[in-house]
Amino acid sequence: MARDFKRRQEAGGSLRRVLRFLSSMQLGIGLLLLLAAISIFASLQEQEKAVADIYRSFWFIGIMAFAALNLLLCSLRRVKPLARLALQPQKVQTVEAIKKMPFYRAVKLTPADGGGGGAEKASAALRALGYHVSVAESPEGKKIFGEKGRSGYFGSFLTHFGLLVILLGALVGSLTGFEYTGGGIAGDSFQVPGGNFTVRIDGVRMVQEPDPTVRPRVYSDVVVTRGGSQVAAGTVAINEPLRFQGNTIYHKTFRYVSEIVIKNPATGEETTKQVSEQDLLAVGSEGSYIHFLKFFPNFSMTEQGMPYSINWLPEKPVLAGILYNSAGQGERPVLLQLDKPQVIAVAAGEIELTLKDFQDAVVYTVTRNLGRPLLLAGALVLVFGLYLCFAVSPRRLYAACERDGDVIHLGGSSYRGRIGLEEDLARVAKELAQQEVEA
Amino acid sequence: MAGAIEVSPAGLFLENMLFALAVAGYLAATAGYLAYLFGKKSLGSYASRLLHLAFFLHSAFLAARTVNVRRVPFVGHFEFGNLFIWACVLVYLWTERRQKEKYYAVGAFLAPLVVLYIGYLTVVPKIFTKVTISRAHTLLPPVLQSNWLKVHVSASVLGYAGFTLAFAVALMWLLKARLQEKSAFARALPEFAVLEEYMYRASVFGFLFQTVMIITGAIWADTSWGRFWGWDPKEMWSLITWFVFAVYLHARFTRGWSGLRTVALVVAGWFAMLFTWVGVAWLLSGIHSFG
Numbered sequence: 001m002a003r004d005f006k007r008r009q010e011a012g013g014s015l016r017r018v019l020r021f022l023s024s025m026q027l028g029i030g031l032l033l034l035l036a037a038i039s040i041f042a043s044l045q046e047q048e049k050a051v052a053d054i055y056r057s058f059w060f061i062g063i064m065a066f067a068a069l070n071l072l073l074c075s076l077r078r079v080k081p082l083a084r085l086a087l088q089p090q091k092v093q094t095v096e097a098i099k100k101m102p103f104y105r106a107v108k109l110t111p112a113d114g115g116g117g118g119a120e121k122a123s124a125a126l127r128a129l130g131y132h133v134s135v136a137e138s139p140e141g142k143k144i145f146g147e148k149g150r151s152g153y154f155g156s157f158l159t160h161f162g163l164l165v166i167l168l169g170a171l172v173g174s175l176t177g178f179e180y181t182g183g184g185i186a187g188d189s190f191q192v193p194g195g196n197f198t199v200r201i202d203g204v205r206m207v208q209e210p211d212p213t214v215r216p217r218v219y220s221d222v223v224v225t226r227g228g229s230q231v232a233a234g235t236v237a238i239n240e241p242l243r244f245q246g247n248t249i250y251h252k253t254f255r256y257v258s259e260i261v262i263k264n265p266a267t268g269e270e271t272t273k274q275v276s277e278q279d280l281l282a283v284g285s286e287g288s289y290i291h292f293l294k295f296f297p298n299f300s301m302t303e304q305g306m307p308y309s310i311n312w313l314p315e316k317p318v319l320a321g322i323l324y325n326s327a328g329q330g331e332r333p334v335l336l337q338l339d340k341p342q343v344i345a346v347a348a349g350e351i352e353l354t355l356k357d358f359q360d361a362v363v364y365t366v367t368r369n370l371g372r373p374l375l376l377a378g379a380l381v382l383v384f385g386l387y388l389c390f391a392v393s394p395r396r397l398y399a400a401c402e403r404d405g406d407v408i409h410l411g412g413s414s415y416r417g418r419i420g421l422e423e424d425l426a427r428v429a430k431e432l433a434q435q436e437v438e439a
Numbered sequence: 440m441a442g443a444i445e446v447s448p449a450g451l452f453l454e455n456m457l458f459a460l461a462v463a464g465y466l467a468a469t470a471g472y473l474a475y476l477f478g479k480k481s482l483g484s485y486a487s488r489l490l491h492l493a494f495f496l497h498s499a500f501l502a503a504r505t506v507n508v509r510r511v512p513f514v515g516h517f518e519f520g521n522l523f524i525w526a527c528v529l530v531y532l533w534t535e536r537r538q539k540e541k542y543y544a545v546g547a548f549l550a551p552l553v554v555l556y557i558g559y560l561t562v563v564p565k566i567f568t569k570v571t572i573s574r575a576h577t578l579l580p581p582v583l584q585s586n587w588l589k590v591h592v593s594a595s596v597l598g599y600a601g602f603t604l605a606f607a608v609a610l611m612w613l614l615k616a617r618l619q620e621k622s623a624f625a626r627a628l629p630e631f632a633v634l635e636e637y638m639y640r641a642s643v644f645g646f647l648f649q650t651v652m653i654i655t656g657a658i659w660a661d662t663s664w665g666r667f668w669g670w671d672p673k674e675m676w677s678l679i680t681w682f683v684f685a686v687y688l689h690a691r692f693t694r695g696w697s698g699l700r701t702v703a704l705v706v707a708g709w710f711a712m713l714f715t716w717v718g719v720a721w722l723l724s725g726i727h728s729f730g
């Protein structure tokens with residue numbers, strides 16, 4: 001039995017040792033340095049490759065999870081001692097103990113201040129410095145305890161807690177999220193499979209910047225429906241997404257959709273097609289086609305014959321492409337100007353093409369991120385925690401008179417030896433000493 | 440189709456003139472602080488006055504630039520660099536004013552760093568053709584038209600300024616340690632403990648703003664790109680810098696590290712910061728390549 005007990009104790013001992021290691025700051029520092037080293041290596045790779053091979057790999061996520069576990073265990077282990085330290089200060093200290101504190105001073109009192117007057121003055125001076133003061137009677141005499149900046153004890157705990165909430169938010173976001181790209185021109189709708197809703201584009205407006213060479217801003221009105229009923233509606237523009245139920249519709253970019261009328265001059269037969277950049281359009285029945293490359297709102301040519309757009313004003317719209325024959329060989333460039341019919345000779349005969357109209361099409365990124373509230377809350381807690389860590393310094397000051405009453409002992413400590421306490425101590429001492437001089 | 444702004448010749452002249460004067464002022468102040476360091480103690484207050492003057496001229500330059508570009512001068516390598524240099528001087532002068540002549544020696548290390556940064560903006564592009572630092576007056580593309588831009592950039596220049604100041608003090612520490620107590624020069628530098636305290640405070644200042652920078656950057660990325668974090672090199676290097684300073688703060692406070700090991704961490708953190716600013720732009724590519 002005794003041996004059993006010993007073995008259990010040993011097991012407990014090694015479990016405790018493992019826990020101590022897992023919650024240790026050495027491990028934390030090591031993991032942070034490791035993450036930094038991996039990130040340095042990864043940032044030197046192509047970004048897509050780094051994301052695919054490293055940041056999304058199970059081992060990288062594993063290291064992050066390990067760091068989170070370390071942080072969690074470390075915080076948990078410290079909760080109790082921290083609470084005891086912060087909330088249950090030992091308010092009564094012997095003169096001997098005060099003498100041994102990191103900061104210590106003794107002030108000789110005047111007869112007037114002896115026997116209690118000094119203690120009152122000391123507590124008044126502490127209150128004036130913003131300390132919470134409590135006074136206790138003891139056989140030794142009056143004991144004064146002053147405390148300030150208690151919230152500062154919780155700074156690092158809140159910082160770490162904020163970090164954990166952020167990591168949790170990231171986890172929730174990546175487990176429940178999706179990303180989808182879709183879009184169209186006014187009147188179009190598209191289905192977002194991951195979100196089980198449909199987005200309808202009701203209108204698209206292009207607002208030109210004062211300088212026509214700056215890319216215009218595009219505003220689009222969208223309506224979101226699910227099962228026939230409206231879920232959300234609003235205007236989307238760059239930097240102004242539409243958010244609903246954890247989903248967000250972002251304006252990603254815009255492009256032009258051209259309307260082309262294709263006419264067979266021989267038969268008079270006409271068809272209308274919508275094309276956008278990079279689309280292929282079959283012309284004639286022989287396999288010839290046009291590859292549309294780019295839409296220029298205000299077309300011009302450089303001296304070297306390179307097409308470009310002077311600015312974003314739609315003053316001379318041109319849709320440019322290349323005509324390919326059925327063997328896939330490029331034959332010649334095609335430049336379609338608005339309302340100017342152009343006759344193109346292909347193997348099957350002649351075809352007349354006209355750029356009839358063009359419209360602004362919007363491309364959206366639709367995402368769901370249910371982790372967003374956690375991410376934002378975690379960030380707030382993190383910043384608040386850092387503020388408490390670095391801007392608030394918790395201090396404790398003790399004052400006690402000797403039994404015969406003519407010397408008051410002042411001592412104190414500040415959390416992790418921060419400065420500031422020494423000045424407070426000097427001020428209280430000066431306050432008492434001034435009385436002495438004046439008396 | 441770049442968005443260039445027409446600037447009046449007078450406006451352009453004023454801007455260029457103020458920039459040249461500010462650079463001259465920084466050079467003169469640097470000479471003054473170095474003279475102070477090498478024994479001309481009486482020059483300390485003159486160096487400080489010169490730095491104040493240069494700072495004033497530099498502020499005027501930023502104001503002229505603001506008028507010329509008709510927006511905050513927060514965009515592109517040239518504007519960001521100037522704002523960053525300005526923030527370094529601001530933060531240093533603020534500490535100097537609080538501590539008076541006690542910190543003139545820090546100025547002798549900070550001012551050369553400021554000159555180094557100016558050299559990067561002005562001389563380096565003339566030597567390395569790959570580095571093109573445009574001074575063109577450009578309009579803001581819509582993606583940058585956001586109030587987050589102002590918060591994000593302000594936080595980042597203040598963060599970088601804190602780290603630069605910490606690095607300047609780390610250099611002092613290293614020099615003092617190298618020369619040992621024998622030399623009068625080393626003795627003229629503040630005590631190791633004072634230097635370490637200063638380095639710690641500057642790092643904390645930088646760390647706080649670096650945190651705000653990363654968070655506001657992520658929130659802004661979420662509203663314009665549809666994601667908080669995209670693992671792009673600029674984001675990653677800010678995070679690396681942040682990690683290094685986090686390690687420094689933990690090591691100092693909870694492990695009780697001091698001396699060379701902490702100085703080395705601050706130096707490493709500064710290099711990470713410098714790489715975020717300079718290296719990522721020219722050696723790596725990413726979505727942040729506009730700034």
Ligand code: HEM
Binds near residue numbers: 031386389692693
């Ligand atoms: C990954 C594992 C981490 C572990 C195990 C860890 C552990 C610790 C421990 C034990 C303390 C001392 C707490 C106290 O005395 O109250 C501390 C302080 C602190 N930690 Fe962490 N930490 C980690 C990560 C981080 C990170 C990434 C940050 C970044 C913001 C951070 C920010 C802080 C701050 C600001 C303090 C206060 C430091 C000071 O007062 O100078 N910690 N940490």
